[in-house]
Amino acid sequence: MAFIRSVIRGVGAHLPKRILSNDDLARLVDTSDAWIRERTGIVQRHIAEEGELTSDLGIAAARQALVRAAIDPIDIDLVVCATSTPDRTFPATAVRIQSGLGVSKGAAFDVQAVCSGFVYALSIADNFLKAGQFKRAVVVGAETFSRILDWKDRSTCVLFGDGAGAVVLEAQAQHGNREERGILATRIRSDGRFEELLYVDGGPGSTKTTGHLRMNGREVFRHAVQKISGVIEETLVMTGYAPDEIDLYVPHQANKRILDGIAQRLGIRPDKVVYTLAKHGNTSAASIPLALNQALEDHRLTEGRLVLMEAMGGGLTWGAALARW
Ligand code: ACO
Numbered sequence: 115m116a117f118i119r120s121v122i123r124g125v126g127a128h129l130p131k132r133i134l135s136n137d138d139l140a141r142l143v144d145t146s147d148a149w150i151r152e153r154t155g156i157v158q159r160h161i162a163e164e165g166e167l168t169s170d171l172g173i174a175a176a177r178q179a180l181v182r183a184a185i186d187p188i189d190i191d192l193v194v195c196a197t198s199t200p201d202r203t204f205p206a207t208a209v210r211i212q213s214g215l216g217v218s219k220g221a222a223f224d225v226q227a228v229c230s231g232f233v234y235a236l237s238i239a240d241n242f243l244k245a246g247q248f249k250r251a252v253v254v255g256a257e258t259f260s261r262i263l264d265w266k267d268r269s270t271c272v273l274f275g276d277g278a279g280a281v282v283l284e285a286q287a288q289h290g291n292r293e294e295r296g297i298l299a300t301r302i303r304s305d306g307r308f309e310e311l312l313y314v315d316g317g318p319g320s321t322k323t324t325g326h327l328r329m330n331g332r333e334v335f336r337h338a339v340q341k342i343s344g345v346i347e348e349t350l351v352m353t354g355y356a357p358d359e360i361d362l363y364v365p366h367q368a369n370k371r372i373l374d375g376i377a378q379r380l381g382i383r384p385d386k387v388v389y390t391l392a393k394h395g396n397t398s399a400a401s402i403p404l405a406l407n408q409a410l411e412d413h414r415l416t417e418g419r420l421v422l423m424e425a426m427g428g429g430l431t432w433g434a435a436l437a438r439w
Contacts, residue, residue: 229366233302255402
């Protein structure tokens with residue numbers, strides 16, 4: 115029986131030119147390169163210039179993904195952008211990306227799930243494609259978190275960076291075999307009881323301001339390993355794979371200690387983990403597609419590989435996706 119799967123045809127990324135090192139930050143707040151490296155694994159992050167918007171980063175990433183997919187933008191009928199730092203309160207940043215790509219058919223909308231945004235957006239696009247409603251989608255994770263950081267708060271401003279990544283999905287009829295390419299499963303979760311652990315203290319409906327990111331880092335850390343490991347285990351059970359069958363583990367890049375903790379708990383070998391934290395910091399919804407792009411450029415992301423993606427973020431929200439590349 116014919117079976118539709120969303121095949122990932124292309125990956126792209128874009129980072130702002132300006133780099134802010136840990137030493138640069140130590141001149142702004144009471145911190146040190148040693149503290150940041152040791153506690154997080156971060157060495158530097160990219161910061162958008164004044165006037166360089168989330169949509170600009172997203173358009174550049176999406177264009178590269180389309181070129182690599184060898185798909186003409188006019189054949190795209192769905193654009194989903196995961197972001198918590200939209201250009202404007204409305205319209206959606208995805209609509210700007212859509213028009214920047216020269217696409218005027220189908221639908222474009224944003225997904226707001228903070229650092230889990232890319233997994234959420236991938237899951238939504240995959241389900242639309244599998245349902246037959248759209249044929250080709252661009253899924254973007256794009257952020258300018260530098261705009262919502264409190265640059266006087268050392269406990270948060272050292273952690274985040276700006277950037278964008280994108281993938282191009284295409285619905286393909288298959289037989290449903292294990293070896294065939296495409297997204298095999300996605301699982302998304304949230305629990306609003308934990309809203310106060312990680313939030314932005316502003317918004318159009320409450321303060322009429324943009325606000326700044328606030329986080330109880332220790333508590334977020336406490337939830338991360340357990341919640342992410344749980345949703346990965348569900349994804350593996352759904353698809354019948356064992357952790358040692360994963361070829362590449364592409365996690366959301368929040369903290370090296372979280373990534374290592376999950377890999378250790380599930381028994382994923384360190385050489386299978388993709389780390390971009392050192393160069394990018396935490397780019398929220400952009401971090402997974404940026405890491406996919408890094409793996410591609412390092413020749414680690416090749417056809418046929420079993421790729422596990424996961425994230426947790428404000429909400430709390432969390433999720434995982436498993437794909438045969
Ligand atoms: N430089 C130097 N010292 C610092 C800094 C800094 N940048 N930040 C905090 N400290 C100090 C604290 O004040 C504290 O000092 P004290 O002991 O005198 O009170 C000490 O360092 C330890 O602070 P902790 O918060 O306990 O440090 P911890 O080891 O937990 O590391 C961190 C903090 C890195 C934030 C960690 O908790 C973490 O990564 N948590 C998870 C965060 C996360 O994943 N966030 C992203 C979620 S995704 C999203 O949706 C955005």
